[in-house]
Amino acid sequence: MKILQINTFCGIASTGRIATDLHQILLNKGYQSCIAYGRDEPRNCDNTIKIGNKMNTYVDGIKSRLLDNQGFNSSIVTKKFINDVEKLNPDVIHLHNLHGYYINIEILFKYLKKADKKVIWTLHDCWSFTGHCPHFDYVGCDKWKTFCYNCPQTQEYPKSLFWDSSSINYVKKKELFTGLKDMTIVTPSYWLANLVKQSFLKDYPVKVINNGIDLKVFKPTKSRVRQLYNLEDKRIFLGVANVWNKRKGYEYFFKMAKHLKENEAIVLVGVTNKQKNELTRNIVGITRTHNTKQLAQIYTAADIFINPTLEDNYPTTNLEALACGIPVVTFNTGGSVEPISKSCGAIVDKGDWKSMLKQARKISHMKVILQINFNKEDLYKEYLKLYEL
Incomplete structure (x- = not known):
């Protein structure tokens, strides 16, 4: 056939x-x-x-x-x-x-x-x-x-x-x-x-x-990401998107950044060079990469994945993060919530970035237990x- x-x-x-x-x-x-x-x-x-x-x-x-x-x-x-x-x-x-x-x-x-x-x-x-x-x-x-x-x-x-x-x-x-x-x-x-x-x-x-997703690639992967970006002693809140815009919740990271503690930092993957120059001091910008192994290294280096999307189908970024062993916090929107359970993350009301940050801190050390097959x-x-x- x-x-x-x-x-x-x-x-x-x-x-x-x-x-x-x-x-x-x-x-x-x-x-x-x-x-x-x-x-x-x-x-x-x-x-x-x-x-x-x-x-x-x-x-x-x-x-x-x-x-x-x-x-x-x-x-x-x-x-x-x-x-x-x-x-x-x-x-x-x-x-x-x-x-x-x-x-x-x-x-x-x-x-x-x-x-x-x-x-x-x-x-x-x-x-x-x-x-x-x-x-x-x-x-x-x-x-x-x-x-x-x-x-x-x-x-x-x-x-x-x-x-x-x-x-x-x-x-x-x-x-x-x-x-x-x-x-x-x-x-x-x-x-x-x-x-x-x-x-x-x-x-x-x-x-x-x-x-x-490819579970042979997206899995806990050692790297020097923390050392490379001077984040050894930081709690890392990670965001990944192909394009960062309003729908993807780009603005919420700036709101959360204003309330970060000294030992916390946001890492955003997928920013343009222009966006990278606009980031605040506690937001690290990484331009888009098509290297899946590099993505797995970045996911693994983080403590939690934050997905403030206002509408999405079934984002593979959620799956990739979970497969790399980090929990996910997302707004209650679209299909973004479907792979998330209490054993691997948290769901907050759409637009409630304060609760999102609170939950991110609360579950950042959670041991992820997958309930859904991503293979x-x-x-x-x-x-x-x-x-x-």
């Missing part, structure tokens, strides 16, 4: 690593596997198809910002990609993130309906059933349930400079994404599964398959069952 995955990235960022993790499992089980991607360079995959190039991504991004039409550009490269898909002739097409300035969803879904192949779509956010945004819960918007218009998040990713085309996008997406004969939607969290069942995608079967090899076998149905 031949499986084709399509995602923005290949082998980097959380969704890219999920795709390559699944790719390796498929190869180990005797499947043929290929990943099509649109951004950056591939990692940990020797059979890939690049959709477009840097110039295409740049032009797509400009058009999207001017017209608010994310997903409806990149026509030429998508047509070429469809030719590549027809030559490959996969048995199953497994979709991941289709936003990210690299593919035309109208051309793609017209092909999918015509080809009549088995389609699996893993949703890593909510973009597939809104007129604009990947995340809406943290701003309290529920227009997506009926009809998007006057989007309150046109200035958030995928940012639009002038237009609000959310109503047009919503109608087009609903028409394109519904009506496939054989498509199963997968969500990593029960939270997102519940949202899908309230959207225009509700007629498709929905299965929850939790994100998994990617066990979890992603569920995808193989879907492929064979």
